Amino acid sequence: MTGVSAGRAGATGVPVRVRLHELAARPDGEEWIVGRMSTGRFVALPDDGKRCLDLLGQGLSLPEVAARIQEETGEEIDVPDFVEALIELGFVAATDGHDLPSEAVPTPPLARIRGHHVRWMLNPFVPLLIGMLICAAVVVQVSRAPVPLTYRSLLWSSHGSLVIGMSAAAGWTLLLVHECAHLLVARATGVPGRMRLGTRLQFLVVQTDISGIELAPRRHRLTAYLAGIATNLAVAATGVLAASLADPGTTLHRLLSALTLLALLPLPFQLLVFMRTDLYFVLQDLTRCRDLFGDGAAYTRYAARRLVRVAHRALPAPEDPSRELPDHERRAVRTYSVVLVVGTALCLLFLAAVTLPADVTLFARAVSGLGPDHSWTRNLDATAVMAALGGMHLLWLRTWWRRRRTTRRG
Structure with missing residues (x-):
């Protein structure tokens, strides 16, 4: 362009x-x-x-x-x-x-849904209703026999295939509903919004681009940023209330408990603001920063070059990129750079110490389980494991490479 x-x-x-x-x-x-x-x-x-x-x-x-x-x-x-x-x-x-030649404007997802169709999502009573729903679930959870929310809740059936199938279907459905909440609230403000795959360090994520929400009033911006979290909490609250009406020990009760936990599991991830989660955008807005992540990364590179110069004094002194920022932005960027470095280091350490060894072990076991010396069920299981692990890693690499190539062109 x-x-x-x-x-x-x-x-x-x-x-x-x-x-x-x-x-x-x-x-x-x-x-x-x-x-x-x-x-x-x-x-x-x-x-x-x-x-x-x-x-x-x-x-x-x-x-x-x-x-x-x-x-x-x-x-x-x-x-x-x-x-x-x-x-x-x-x-x-x-x-x-x-x-002049103009870049093609892609058709946004759910294009038939216009702003006036979802304008009600900006009504102040919507978060109030969600808050009341959450409070009701908390009261039920405290005053009555609580809905179990441990790892055993996910094991609602003795058949592993049913557990995995339900968890995958419900997990992806909740993920899409979460992102659609961002998309539709942004659409209500006049922002088309787009959904695509993305990467956050070692994680493959679905992300919603709502560029243009910056032009909306602050209340509408925060509503768009928090819409996904609010949706997960509303689903979890509904699951608690519905499970309280079902007989304990029944399949329905176990299913609702599992659904409630699946809705809550993604929420701790939102605290990882160094990966530009939903709460990162809330933090960026409240600190009145233009590009908290970009400026924080630039300051981190400056700090690293400064440390290198201490060891090699012949190198020229680097320029502090945060010096040009307003005082309030400079303080926020320098603080965020610490969170960025520590959080990224811990995530990569977890990848090296836990995720990669587990994946390599699973893949090696699957390879050893292939061949005519093993039963057809063992071969089928090994093939499924290899396809799942290999497919996820290849999808991550493809998404990462496409984003990197787009960034370079930009």
Whole structure:
């Protein structure tokens, strides 16, 4: 996209007038958040930049915009450079009456569901109702015979295949419902949203891109970020209440107990804010940071280079990237960088000490279980284990590589 736009600008020279795509904007402190909902690309602009954008949108030529800005503020703005940056961002639809190549806008999932269909999800009574549901479940859990929520709850049947099948089906269903909650709340604010596979360190995850939610009011932003967690808690609360009505020891009671636990199990993962979980975005919003993870990673690299320079004083002193940030952002970024380093190190240690040895052992046992010397059931079991382990790791590698390649192009 950037290369095509730059080539177009170089071929036609400096344009005189431009036509902008439909852009949305919201004031944010001393700056403005501006961007295209359809592409999910947004930038922060100062007041002068926002005023320049408004004048371009009114159809004024570039020289007229420069003259108007200088007359109003006394400042000189390089409008051609500003327009070139807008072209690279994909904000400009045409220059001097000539349409510019534009990136294809993908069709969002659940495209038939429009904002007005799910506007009710932004009603303040919705979190109140969910809170009441959770409180009712807590009261039932405390005052009556509690629904068992131990690992034994997952072993609801003596048939292992039924346990694994139900856990997989319910787990993936809950995961999709969790992500759809993010998607639909964002859709209610006018953000199309998109779901795709992603990676968080060694974990394969389903993630929902709701770029553009930055333009919504804070209450709507926090609602979108917390919608998945609220959905899991609502499902768990419903499971507790339903299980309290079933006879203990019955299959229905055991199934509802298992469903309740499956809904609660993903929630501790949300505390790992160093992996940009739902609670990470809440933290980023509350600390008023633009890119807490990106700035934290940049500061971590700076700190590492600084340590290397201590050992090799001949190296040039690195520049602190957080120095340009506002005071409140600088403090948050430096604190988050510690969480980022410690959390990442612990996750990778767990991968090396537990996950990989377990996977390698399972794979080796499966390989040894293949061959004509073993029964057909042993061969079938070994093949299933190898396909499951190999498939998951290959899917992780493919997802990681695609994300890395996309990042490089960006």
